[in-house]
Amino acid sequence: MVLRRRRRQWYFCHAPGQKRHLPESADHLAGKAALTAWLAAGGLAPENERVILAGEQRIDVCVPDLLLAGEYQCSPLTLGELTRRHDSYREAAWRDWWVLGERYGPTGRWPGQTAQFCQYSPALGFYVYVLRKPFTELELWHHLARAPHMAQWLAGGVDRFPLAQDWAVFQRWHNRVRPAPVLPGISVPAWRDRLAWQSQRRDPRVQRLVQQLYRQGKQLTAIPAWCFPTRPLPPVFAGSFFNWAIQTWLGVAVPPVPQLAAPLFTPAEQKKWAGFPARWLAQQHQL
Known part of the structure; x- marks a missing residue:
């Protein structure tokens, strides 16, 4: 093990060349616990930190009966690593669902890395899920686009789902069609x-x-x-x-x-x- 420092926090991790290990932040632990409690309250049987693919993949929150792997992503993640992890889930026949933490959510301007987590459906356009403090509701940012003249994101809207309601209600809520708004362009x-x-x-x-x-x-x-x-472009x-x-x-x-x-x-x-x-x-x- 070697001693490392991230911002003001010191921690131990494996030496170079060994399997990567980083401590979980307080926000990551709290968000993961909120998602787990929500799934359990809905009658499912979630598990935390399940290991698959001979230890190559560790799932934040999963529902084995549904082969559903929930990833609550708070720390930076490169496009290459995201691609690798998604491909690994597909190889193992698991369906991965990514929920983003505070650093990826909009704060007047969208972080550039958020775009790589976009998913698409005709009902929602390009969309992402965000879970932030106090971890009581999911944010669904839908019909996302990029402004035509700058590297700035535009959002068609945000819907919020309270985690007090169960998974079955969430599924119907997610599948509801949201009308595509007219986003601003430039002449x-x-x-x-x-x-x-x-x-x-x-x-x-x-x-x-x-x-x-x-x-x-x-x-x-x-x-x-x-x-x-x-006109706005795909993000x-x-x-x-x-x-x-x-x-x-x-x-x-x-x-x-x-x-x-x-x-x-x-x-x-x-x-x-x-x-x-x-x-x-x-x-x-x-x-």
């Missing part, structure tokens, strides 16, 4: 004004774009209207749709296509949404 003139303002402020990203355009004898004002996203893509359109217009040999980063999607949803950038660009050309 092409507003886009151009924003670029001009960023150029005056010497934003490094815009400065690099200006230099690239200059080498081809072009200016910001020459960018065609179809390059500008004007589950890594990369800029605007930059991709610009590079396509400039004839870059291999433009940086936005990549789908949604490991919790089903294989069918993965296939459906992976083709979204190509469909989006085709629609933009028609503008």
Whole structure:
């Protein structure tokens, strides 16, 4: 074991090369206990810290009879690790359900890592679950999108489910259709004004774009209207749709296509949404 420090807390963990171990925070323990008590009160038989796959996977809260693995995620988790854990559950024929802690919830602005936990359904659009203090209700943030002109999330709405009601009620509540709201977009003139303002402020990203355009004898004002996203975009893509359109217009040999980063999607949803950038660009050309 070696001594480590995270912020102001000291703890012991395995030496490098050994199996990773980190202490559970007070919030993680409290949230896990609340979920366990809720499932038990609903007549289910939940278990904590069940080990599967020969010790490679440990489940926060599970219902073995339903092969349901509940993960209450409070600490940072990389996209690669999330993908690995989700694939492991699928390999073991367990259905994983991710509930996010306080650090992943909206506080005026959504943390960037939250997007990788998005799931999708026609009734809810892109959605995530959040459980925060005092651990008495689940938050369902639905119809999530990304603003077309910045790395900022937009939410169609949030519904709250009190944990005093049981699992059967929750299932019906989750499956209820929520109407898709009209989320704010941005016009092409507003886009151009924003670029001009960023150029005056010497934003490094815009400065690099200006230099690239200059080498081809072009200016910001020459960018065609179809390059500008004007409507909210799916939040589950890594990369800029605007930059991709610009590079396509400039004839870059291999433009940086936005990549789908949604490991919790089903294989069918993965296939459906992976083709979204190509469909989006085709629609933009028609503008």
